[in-house]
Amino acid sequence: MGIEELDKLVSQGISRVMDKGAGYCDARFYSEDGSETIALIDGNLEENSASFESGLGVRVLHGGSWGFAATSRADDVKETFDRALANAKTASLLVNIPLNMDRMSGIKGQYSSPVEIDPFEVPLKEKLAFLKELDSNLHADFIQRRIAYIYLQRMKNWFWNSEGSFIERNLLNCFAKARIMAQDLDGQMQVRSKALQTPGSGTRGWEMVTNSGLWSARTETIKEELAQLLKAPEIEYGKRSIVLLPGQGFLQVHETIGHPLELDRILGYELSFAGGSFVTLDSIGKLRYGSDKLNANAYGSIENSPGSFGYDDEGTPERDYPLIDKGILVNCLTSRAMISEANQTAGIKVFDQSGGASRSSAFYKAPIDRMTNVNILPGKDGSLMDIIAQTEDGILLDNPRSWSIGSNREHFHFGCEIAWEISSGKLTRVLKNPTYQGHTLDFYANLGAVGDDSTWVVKQVPNCGKGEPNQIMEIGHGIPVMRFDDVITGERR
Amino acid sequence: MIDEKTCDAILQVRDSARNKKINAFFTMHQEKSHLLRIGNNSVSLNTSTDLTRLNVEVIDGHRKGSYSVMTDISTPAVVENALQAAVEKASVATPREYKPLEPIVEKNIKQMDQYDPSLEEIDPVTKVETYREIIDENGENYNYSGSWSSGSTEIFLACTANKNIAWRKGTDQQFSCVLKDPGHKWELANFQTGWQSGEVTANNATGDFKYILPVFREPGIKVEPGEYTVVFGSQALADILGLLMWTGLNGKSYEEKMGWTTGKLIGDQILSEKVTIVDDPSNMDTFGFSFDMKGLTRGFFPFVEEGRMVSLFYDIDTAGKYKRKPTPHNDSASLVMNPGDGPENPLEAVRNMGRVLFIPALHYVHIPNPSKGLFTGSSRFSALLLENGEMKAPIFSSRITDTFQNVFGKVELISSVGASVNSSSTYDRRMPQATSVPSYMISSEVRVTDSADSF
Numbered sequence: 001m002g003i004e005e006l007d008k009l010v011s012q013g014i015s016r017v018m019d020k021g022a023g024y025c026d027a028r029f030y031s032e033d034g035s036e037t038i039a040l041i042d043g044n045l046e047e048n049s050a051s052f053e054s055g056l057g058v059r060v061l062h063g064g065s066w067g068f069a070a071t072s073r074a075d076d077v078k079e080t081f082d083r084a085l086a087n088a089k090t091a092s093l094l095v096n097i098p099l100n101m102d103r104m105s106g107i108k109g110q111y112s113s114p115v116e117i118d119p120f121e122v123p124l125k126e127k128l129a130f131l132k133e134l135d136s137n138l139h140a141d142f143i144q145r146r147i148a149y150i151y152l153q154r155m156k157n158w159f160w161n162s163e164g165s166f167i168e169r170n171l172l173n174c175f176a177k178a179r180i181m182a183q184d185l186d187g188q189m190q191v192r193s194k195a196l197q198t199p200g201s202g203t204r205g206w207e208m209v210t211n212s213g214l215w216s217a218r219t220e221t222i223k224e225e226l227a228q229l230l231k232a233p234e235i236e237y238g239k240r241s242i243v244l245l246p247g248q249g250f251l252q253v254h255e256t257i258g259h260p261l262e263l264d265r266i267l268g269y270e271l272s273f274a275g276g277s278f279v280t281l282d283s284i285g286k287l288r289y290g291s292d293k294l295n296a297n298a299y300g301s302i303e304n305s306p307g308s309f310g311y312d313d314e315g316t317p318e319r320d321y322p323l324i325d326k327g328i329l330v331n332c333l334t335s336r337a338m339i340s341e342a343n344q345t346a347g348i349k350v351f352d353q354s355g356g357a358s359r360s361s362a363f364y365k366a367p368i369d370r371m372t373n374v375n376i377l378p379g380k381d382g383s384l385m386d387i388i389a390q391t392e393d394g395i396l397l398d399n400p401r402s403w404s405i406g407s408n409r410e411h412f413h414f415g416c417e418i419a420w421e422i423s424s425g426k427l428t429r430v431l432k433n434p435t436y437q438g439h440t441l442d443f444y445a446n447l448g449a450v451g452d453d454s455t456w457v458v459k460q461v462p463n464c465g466k467g468e469p470n471q472i473m474e475i476g477h478g479i480p481v482m483r484f485d486d487v488i489t490g491e492r493r
Numbered sequence: 494m495i496d497e498k499t500c501d502a503i504l505q506v507r508d509s510a511r512n513k514k515i516n517a518f519f520t521m522h523q524e525k526s527h528l529l530r531i532g533n534n535s536v537s538l539n540t541s542t543d544l545t546r547l548n549v550e551v552i553d554g555h556r557k558g559s560y561s562v563m564t565d566i567s568t569p570a571v572v573e574n575a576l577q578a579a580v581e582k583a584s585v586a587t588p589r590e591y592k593p594l595e596p597i598v599e600k601n602i603k604q605m606d607q608y609d610p611s612l613e614e615i616d617p618v619t620k621v622e623t624y625r626e627i628i629d630e631n632g633e634n635y636n637y638s639g640s641w642s643s644g645s646t647e648i649f650l651a652c653t654a655n656k657n658i659a660w661r662k663g664t665d666q667q668f669s670c671v672l673k674d675p676g677h678k679w680e681l682a683n684f685q686t687g688w689q690s691g692e693v694t695a696n697n698a699t700g701d702f703k704y705i706l707p708v709f710r711e712p713g714i715k716v717e718p719g720e721y722t723v724v725f726g727s728q729a730l731a732d733i734l735g736l737l738m739w740t741g742l743n744g745k746s747y748e749e750k751m752g753w754t755t756g757k758l759i760g761d762q763i764l765s766e767k768v769t770i771v772d773d774p775s776n777m778d779t780f781g782f783s784f785d786m787k788g789l790t791r792g793f794f795p796f797v798e799e800g801r802m803v804s805l806f807y808d809i810d811t812a813g814k815y816k817r818k819p820t821p822h823n824d825s826a827s828l829v830m831n832p833g834d835g836p837e838n839p840l841e842a843v844r845n846m847g848r849v850l851f852i853p854a855l856h857y858v859h860i861p862n863p864s865k866g867l868f869t870g871s872s873r874f875s876a877l878l879l880e881n882g883e884m885k886a887p888i889f890s891s892r893i894t895d896t897f898q899n900v901f902g903k904v905e906l907i908s909s910v911g912a913s914v915n916s917s918s919t920y921d922r923r924m925p926q927a928t929s930v931p932s933y934m935i936s937s938e939v940r941v942t943d944s945a946d947s948f
Contacts, residue, residue, distance in 0.1 A: 044589040045557070046810060048582050053563040055544075068540040073565050083541055090617045091529070091536035094625050099537070124585045132587065145749060181751075188864035189751050269532035271638040271680060272669040275856060275873075278947070341533075364542045402861040404869045406890050408678075410945045413869045413892060415861030435861050437892070437943055468640045469528060470918075491867070491894060492718065492942060 001074050003158065010056075010160050013081035017060050018162050020085060024061040024101040026161035026314060027081075030054055030363040032154060034120065038127055039149040040135045045128070047149075057363040058084040061337070064098025065091030070364035097344055099337045106164025107317065111310020113172040114303060115205035119152045122206050130210055137219040138180050142227060144189075145181040150174070150209065151462060153474070157363070165315040173306045173474050174209045175462040178219055180226055190229040190432060191417050192222035193399060195247075198304045200458040200478060208304070225418055228430040235419055235431040237490040241394030241448065242436055243387055243483045248416055250459035250477040251400045253376055256440045257289075257296055258477075259466075260409040261323055261331075262357070263338040264369040267345070273468045275407035278440065279329065281346045287329040290444025295377040296324040298333055300356055305458050305476030307373035309359070314367060316356040323374065327444075333357040335369050361471035368467045373458070375478035379450025384481045387449045394422040395489060397434055413437040419489075436489045443484055451481035495521070495649050495660060498567040499545070503651055504658075506572040511653040517576060518596045518652045520548040520786060521566065524923040525613060526644035529620040531670070534628055534637050539617055546922060547572060550596065551579040555589045558582025594813035598650050598657040598788035605662050607780060612664040612690040613645040619690075626695035627670055631702050639670035639682075641693065646923050650788050659784040665925035667915040668693045671874070672702055679709055679887055679948040682854065682874035684728060686915035686927055688780065705875050711886040714878055716944045722846055722905065723893070723939040724839050724879065726853030731914035731928040733858065733868065734830055737897040738770070740863045742796045744807035748815045753866030753897060754802060763802045764897075765904040769831040770797040772806075772822060778913035778929035779827035789821035828916075829929040833907025839933045842906050844882035849935070851877040851884075852893070861894075869894040869942070891944040905935040 006029060014025045031054060039047035055072035058080050067088025071080045119127070131148045138146040152174055159167040179193035196214075198204060244252060259265065260277040268276060279287065300318025302308050311317050314336055323331050332351070334342075335358030339351035359370040381387055388396065402415035419434035420427045456478055464473045503519050510517045523545045530538040548561040549572075560578035564571060620641045628637050643666035650659040668685040683698035725733070739746070741763070746752035757763055772794040774781035784790055787809050795803050804820075812819035835842045843849050850872075858870030871892045878885045908931040917926045 040587075044591070044814070045587045046589075048557060048586050049559040049561070050578065050582065051561040051563075055563070065536050066538045068538060070540075070542045070544070072544055072563050087539040087541055087617065090621060091539035093618065093621045094531075094534075094536045096534035099535075124582065128585070128587050183750055187750075187755060188862065189749075189755075264532075267533060268636055268638050268673065269530075269537055271532075271636075271671040271673060272640055272682065276673075276680075345533075364544055366538055366540055402859040402869070404857045404859040404871065404892075406871045406892075406945060407680075407856040407873045408890070408947070410890065410947060411871065411892065411943060413859075413861070413894065413943070415859075433862055439945060468530060469526070469642065488943075491861075492940070 009077045013058065013078060014160060014162050017081055017085045022060050022062045022085060022088065024162055025059065026159065027056060027058045028157055028159050028313060028363055029056045030155060030157040032156045033362060034154045036120065036152045038131060039147065040131050041147050042145060043135055053362065055363045056080055059366055060084040060088040061099060061101060062088035063092025064095045064100065066099065066366065067091055068366040097341055100340050101336045102340055104163055107167065107315055109167045109311055109317065112170040114203040115172050116203040117206040118172065119174055119206040120154050134178055134215050137216055138178060140223050142230065143180045143182050147179040149177045159315055161315050167311045167315055169310055171309055172205065174204060174206065175460055176209050178215065178222065180222060182226055182230055184230045184432060190226060191401060192226040192229065193417065194218040194222055196460065198458045198460060200305065201303045204304045229418055229432050232430040232432040235395065235434045235490040237492050239486055239488055241391050241483055241485045242487045242489060243391060243394055243396045243422065243481060245396065245398040245481060246457040246459055246479040247398045248400060249479040249482050251403055252414065253374060253477055253479060254461060255403060255405045256409055256412055258371045258374040261333050262369045263332045263334045263342060266332065267338060267341060270466065274466045275409065278408045278410040281342055281350050283329050284332065284350050285330060288327055289324050289329045289441065290327045291447045292326045293379055293447050293450045294324055294327045294444055297322045297375055297377065298355055298372050299375050300372045302373045302458060302476060302478060305373050306460050306474035307371065307476035312356045312358045313360045314358045316354045316358065318372065319356045321355065331355065333369055333371055338369055359473055361473050365469065365471050368471065370466065370473050371464065371475045373476040373478060376450065376480055376482065378453045378456045378480045380452065381449035382452055383454050384451060387451055387481055387483050388422055388427060389425040390449060391422045391425060391483060395419040395431065395434060396422055396427065409440060411439045434489065435491060436487050438487055443487065446485045447482060448485045449483035455481035495647060496567065500649065502567055502569045502572045503649065505569045506576055507651045507653060510576060515580060516552045516595055516653055517579065518550045519650065521649040522546045522922050523647040524644055526642065526923050527615065527617060528640060528642040529617055530640040531624050532638045534633060536621060547575055549575045549579040551583040552593055552595050553583040555592050556583045556586040557593050558586050591814050594809050594819060595654060596652060596787035596809055597654045598652050598659050599790045601657045602659045602783050604660065604783045607663040607688040608645065609664045609689040612643055612666060612688065615643055615690055623693065623695045624670065627698050630695065630699045631672060636673040636675050637670060641668045642666065644923055646925060652788060659788055661782060663780060663925060664688050665780055665917065666693060667917060670698045679713065680874055681705055684915065686913050708877060708884040709887050713948060714886045714888050715946060716850065716888050716891045716941055718942050720938045721941055722849040722935065722937045724843060724849055724851045725934050725936065726851065727912035727914050727930050727932050728854035729852050730930045730934050731916055732855050733900065734828065734928065734930060735916060736858060736860060736868055737901065738796065738828065740860060740866065741897060742805050744805040744817060745811040747805050748811065752863050755864065757802055759802055759804065761802055762800050764797055764800040764901040766800040767833055767904045767907055768797055768800050768901050771795045771829050772826050773829045774827045776827050776829050776929050778911055779829065779927045780925040781827050782825035785821040785823040785825045787819065787823050789819065791821040791825065794820060824924055830931060832909050832911050832931045835906040835908045837908065837910045839908065840879065840882045842935060843879050847881060849879050850888065851879050866897040867894065868897065887948065889945050889947055892942050893939060894942040895940040900936045900939055903937045905937050907934050908932040
């Protein structure tokens, strides 16, 4: 079905449900939601798959409740609108605070991820040759397991809503990772890995994956570090400073700033699954989240990041705005219906406009509040080496190995791939099995140093999970090196 | 039975591929899903989806490729296109050092023993009324949230190696309701599961809430780090058990020396002699599949007998790589931990145990060190301090960081009553899965490593 015919059918569908009393309606049609996964494991092509999805998702707000329906059948457009409306009507039988969408003007827009070479147009042979080369760089006698992995996504979709919006988006993501493992002297498997990060600017097609020189330096680094891990002593339990490289810092921020600031979690919509948040509506503008050095923002317009998508899934253009200003919480990750409910619940206008964070992972899933690019702004504490030099007793940490967070994000436990001991301002030795734990607000209150621009890196997250039914979302985090003081590290014996 | 046109389309392409000596395996997955979601005492979302997916896997000697598509697959042309995409991927693939095992539909199977058309077509109003009844019964001073997912899943497998087909249509549902006190912030939860309409009731949730609510009038207690005797409820137990299996009894993890059973041999004592773990598709507390997603016929399969490791499970790729026999557990296991001889009521079980912690559920369990079997997760939903068989007070969110070997090694008592815990993954396609576990397990010297100042 061509776009013109579809446009006509969808427009008719929207008009029909609005005529029947709906307060709002939107529709998303994905002409293509494609992916390709290629993984070499120990040199064997263990994953060589591709997928293609196409279909329509319709969301109707009626009587203060959402109804949603989706179909992958081209002949089912009219019925899908009817089902979504019927679902909304049923939902409206039980309403406490009626949801509504504050009226917005319709938007006509188009967004495409900046791409030079579309990886889906690159012959499979060429992609395999690249992976083969990456894998050959991972070889060493002591390495027991090598993984070289690429995951590609391409989405082409159109969005319509009852306010007259029509938005076309072409999104593309490239993720890649190299991972090696070997058993240490105690027989425990140790891991080192490096993921593809973005430069934040420029393009994000196949040219980003194959960026010359990028992988060869990284593979050499992780091989050297894994070799050191195999002979390294285990980290001891105790309180010390931790310096997080962006490879670990992004997940710390993701789990303990990003998720707790999702407004639907704050309002209690995720309680039975992903959990709630220690943040309340009263917190906005008042809560001291961290030290003065903590500045975070939601920055939708990083040129090159999976968290940049032009418009969210209810037609709000991407926005750049502060979340935490000099340690004080000032805003959250929001969507239109959630800010309307929050303002009703609070009895005051806590939020004045949507943060453009309403996102859906597929045509058959209803949008929910997600992260865009949740970043920590660079600080004034110099380079990584400057921060290490300022640290008396600590460890430098890279890359997550495990993450477990309290249901309201009030406390956490992380395991990392590698630690370097810092003693009197110098890196001394590698430590294995590093873990640390803390309580979110205490932890950020002890943010003692934030690296400058030279330490700031945009990390890609291909697999943020949330919602029922669960939705896997792609986002980004711009993160500098950060030092936190008085943190419990290691495990009590 | 599967829509005739779709079935014919797949089989026509299958036969054509057979004639061309293409080695292909077809998986059709059809779901009819309905989900009602509650937030802040309102229905926040009411969704229905009707989706069909086809996956085609092609093996060409040492090469393999696969392609999946979600669209209308009722015409041979669409199925043929998917086949050709997989053929193309396999033909370009670099050959593996080993020959991948070919999935084969072992037997002609048609299964519909857990299918209830009235659940498949359940009126969403029934769900609304159930939540309304829970809210009315327990009062609107609390904040209610949750979801109720129900639907049918139809799986159809065919391959070019023979003319067998394996087909299963079943229904399933997963219900949750969280009751939160907006002032004190504690949360109680009720979970229900099953495959028939009528199995989820408001009474079940209300009964649970009313039983436990009085103790939540007591102020919360902060648990200091240390070693405790812990009563793990069924949700927590199923969560830990799943990870224990994945890191310890998984052939891939074992062969690659990744997990906590590395160095152990079949027959070795790895857990308490009170612990027996099997895969049993005939257990009606689980969603029983007569075949796995690679066409292997399923039956009773033991993993751990009285604490001894008796077998591992191997997916088809790992089996091919390490020259083992694949076991039929792909995406369809009916994991069962056998009940013990403890009384039905956990309070009675701990009457002479002094102060113990009751952890009904764990949130975000992860594995900092698979080689050591170290896991960590924090308590959630009505965690309590018990004293000599009485509920004393709710406890604040507390973190347990311990090993599988310790928690399933120092077992004091296991409930004689089984519980079904719905463990379906909702990450991708609807795929019903439930674990049958004892309603509680009591372990001693469990390490609590941190606790919050709030629930």
